[in-house]
Amino acid sequence: MSITESESYHKDLEKQTVGDLLKGINQEDKSVADAVEASLPQIEQLTIATVNRMKLGGRLFYIGAGTSGRLGILDASECPPTFGVDHNTVIGIIAGGDSAIRKAVEFAEDNEQQAWEDLKAFDITSKDVLIGIAASGTTPYVIGGIKKAKEEGILTGCICCNPGSPLASACECPVEVVVGPEFVTGSTRMKAGTAQKMVLNMISTTVMIQLGKVEGNRMVDMQLSNDKLVARGTKMIQDALNIETSEAHELLLQHGSVRQAITNYKKK
Known part of the structure; x- marks a missing residue:
């Protein structure tokens, strides 16, 4: 058996x-x-x-x-x-x-x-x-x-x-x-x-x-499918760039992902 x-x-x-x-x-x-x-x-x-x-x-x-x-x-x-x-x-x-x-x-x-x-x-x-x-x-x-x-x-x-x-x-x-x-x-x-x-x-x-889908220990490519994930993504951007919550939230909505928001901000 x-x-x-x-x-x-x-x-x-x-x-x-x-x-x-x-x-x-x-x-x-x-x-x-x-x-x-x-x-x-x-x-x-x-x-x-x-x-x-x-x-x-x-x-x-x-x-x-x-x-x-x-x-x-x-x-x-x-x-x-x-x-x-x-x-x-x-x-x-x-x-x-x-x-x-x-x-x-x-x-x-x-x-x-x-x-x-x-x-x-x-x-x-x-x-x-x-x-x-x-x-x-x-x-x-x-x-x-x-x-x-x-x-x-x-x-x-x-x-x-x-x-x-x-x-x-x-x-x-x-x-x-x-x-x-x-x-x-x-x-x-x-x-x-x-x-x-x-x-x-x-x-x-x-x-x-x-495959590069995580940076540090964060899910930088996660899909923003609900308010909880948008809030999580906003916090990731805020911590990574040391900016205000409102600015981080705006960047996330503008670029659609944590990775793109951080990358484009750093290109300024």
């Missing part, structure tokens, strides 16, 4: 108090960061390879089913507003299509050919990177997509939570974060999902920094 499907260390959950249940979940969650730390060399290898491809104009694709697919879509969808990149720079695809984001599509993850068909709709090429996300490392949809992409010269990686899985064996840059049995046996939306989210955050954030 795989580790992700092995029995929980916690027994008789239905007999426990709310407080005891919460403490047990928290106890298990504390181990996730340590498991991610143990995988840092693998994460570094995949991230460096991704940066190198994307610096040459490649894109980053995620494929997954269920929770794993949703996490990939979440990470991809947050890159444009956070870093100001085009929506086609980081792309998340879930087995069963967009309707599966909200409601499970039965047996979608069992189709080994469908992932490649879904990827072809985006004109994926050998310049791109494909990361398969699957807690078990055995999802046919993900494995099939990775195998075909590798045949086509696309750089392949994965994020899984079982060691020595078929998915890890199929790709060039596997990341295996072994978090152990779940609090509720087999519920990989818990620790495995948390680990996958952490690794996705690490990869996409590091890639964007390496």
